[in-house]
């Protein structure tokens with residue numbers, strides 16, 4: 395269970411409030427207008443940005459003051475965050491061990507992740523020798539090998555075409571199910587939310603709404619979501 399307890403985020407005159415719980419094993423989509431605070435909320439949950447007030451709890455434990463690396467979280471950033479001077483395999487290996495001294499089982503996990511994202515033959519390439527979509531698949535593989543129980547995705551697959559994006563989303567969904575993990579995904583596309591998120595929160599007007607079942611929410615959208623969807 396992830397608890398955002400009376401969380402308030404303040405940035406240069408921008409404020410965002412969140413106060414809800416997310417059960418373990420749920421896939422949550424965050425949807426809402428540009429600049430509403432979706433990325434900022436992920437950054438607070440991941441520990442890159444402190445909240446002005448309130449707490450973040452994971453399984454009842456207060457993690458508000460924990461450093462990002464100490465949290466049970468892995469995050470896939472909008473820009474993929476790959477190291478250009480390292481190979482694909484090394485970029486992924488960093489998710490397993492920062493010193494890259496991998497044992498046989500860890501190397502096998504790395505190869506498995508490469509295969510799962512469809513990059514089996516590209517282990518020795520540098521990110522600059524890959525397309526944008528391939529780079530985002532490397533970043534996804536790095537998230538897969540970490541096997542953290544809480545995964546945060548910030549509009550992860552926007553560089554991919556629709557078919558590949560759906561494959562990647564499905565892969566993330568399957569993995570989360572396999573490890574009983576919890577997913578929070580920022581998306582601009584209602585179809586993405588409907589595909590893998592069982593619950594959705596709307597981020598708009600300074601507030602994050604509590605997660606609601608995705609299908610029901612889109613069938614009968616509240617005013618803020620209707621405004622966003624333009625319907």
Ligand SMILES: Nc1ncnc2c1ncn2[C@@H]1O[C@H](COP(=O)(O)OP(=O)(O)OP(=O)(O)O)[C@@H](O)[C@H]1O
Pocket residue numbers: 405406408426427428429430431432433434435
């Ligand atoms: N480092 C920062 N310092 C001050 N203000 C910031 C900072 N980062 C973001 N903001 C502001 O905080 C608000 C929320 O930004 P954020 O990137 O979280 O929105 P978003 O919903 O993820 O938008 P998008 O969908 O366009 O990615 C915006 O008004 C933005 O200008």
